Amino acid sequence: MARQLPIQKTTLLKKENVQRKWYVIDVANQSLGRIATRIALVLMGKNDPNWTPHIDCGNFVIVVNADKVKLTGKKIDQKKYYRHSGYPGGIKEFTARQILQKHPERLIELAVKRMLPKTVLGRRALRRLKVYAGSEHPHSAQKPEVLNF
Structure with missing residues (x-):
């Protein structure tokens, strides 16, 4: 007879139970794309075991030394x-x-x-991103x- 595994319930967060943390990330001498993917995961809350897809459960991220x-x-x-003014011929091009x-x-x-994500949850997550050029921040x-990567 096969042994049955214990039943585990999936925990789904509610809006009221979300606890946000603040993280500082120093990006000095780190690759832009690699660090951006990790920041996006923390902003969405996917680094937390209680991540719920339909709830905004992300954290705040402070980026220094940008x-x-x-x-x-x-x-x-x-x-x-690229940036466009909305007028004909109003496109501007900038290099990195x-x-x-x-x-x-x-x-x-x-x-x-x-x-x-290009949804309401993505726009809310972007508001929790604080980026500073130097090593000082007011938070x-x-x-x-x-948070080290």
Whole structure:
């Protein structure tokens, strides 16, 4: 006779039971794409064993040293970002180097935004991302934990 396994219940979180944590990630000398995938997972809450697909159970992420992020190969000069004003002929083209020099936070924000779901849950998760060019951040009152990858 076969041995039966004990029945385990799947836990589904409710909105009221979500407990958000704050994490600090130092991205100095780390690859942009690899770090963006990990940040997206933490923002969605998929690093937590109680992740529920239809509930916003993600965490807050503070990214420091965004100006020291690394792009491999020739992507620093060949990767293009576009912006359009809405008027005819109003398209602007920027390289990754130009964005990194002028607004280094936007490089990480764009990479993470494109890895999040294009739904209400993804837009909420993006609001919990705080990116800073230097090593200082104003969120010490939240007592963030350091997250190493």
